[in-house]
Amino acid sequence: MSIWWSLHLRREAASVPLARRLLIGTMETAGVDPDISYDLCVALSEACANAVEHGGTAPDGTPQAYRVTAYLDGEKCHIEVADSGPGFRTARRTPRTAPSDAEHGRGLGLIEELADHVQFGNKPDRGGAVVSFDKVLKWRENAPLLAV
Template sequence: MSIWWSLHLRCEAASVPLARRLLLGTMETAGVDPDISYDLSVALTEACANAVEHGGTRSGGVSPEAYRVTAYLDGEKCRIEVTDSGPGFTGSPAARPARHDAEHGRGLCLIEELADHVHIDNKPDRSGAVVSFDKMLKWRENTPLVTAS
């Protein structure tokens, strides 16, 4: 079984739960184990929140208005990619541990904890950031979409 979808969302906080609900609904319908679904939905929420916060404006204050979320459920793996059009990462884009008392800065580290593989980078033309991650899927028993294939 293979499912994929892509959304173009406004860089507004209200867009984040929409992406999360779509992912959860897709995985529920496909029969993905709820614990795996939850982990991926939290990771997606963090990636979208980062796109809204950091990818919403370029230097000079010009708003690109949107970011993109793409999800692929293919066989035994789910891959999610969140791409924005902001200034991108400065320096090394790897997740850096936040201070224990920090109110921000934990999102990328949380994504790395919840996913099996994470890739954080700038777009090749440095016109934004790309956060992609994947996780091996587990299925509920007697899942029609899995047992039918």
């Protein structure tokens, strides 16, 4: 059994907790270990916050939407957040360390620390950034997803 979902969200701050709650609810229901769930929810929040802050605007100046896709199966969770902004300056970024008191600049590094495999890139068609990451899942005893 696997679980897959995709959201098309408005580029506004209120969308970040919505995506996070859907992910945490899915993982709790499926029986994912709470520590793994927490790591993935923090990483998702950072990726969504980046999409909200840096995503594109329509010609009339209104913020464009961004997309969150998550896939859970028996061994891993894969999450992708894509926006319509200018994208990353380079497809491969080098990790940077922001000062501990900085208000910005730590999100992508945090995602790299919390996930097992991370990719930062740009959409080939219309532009925009894509942040995708995977994490190997651990399960609670008698997890519903494993029982099927």
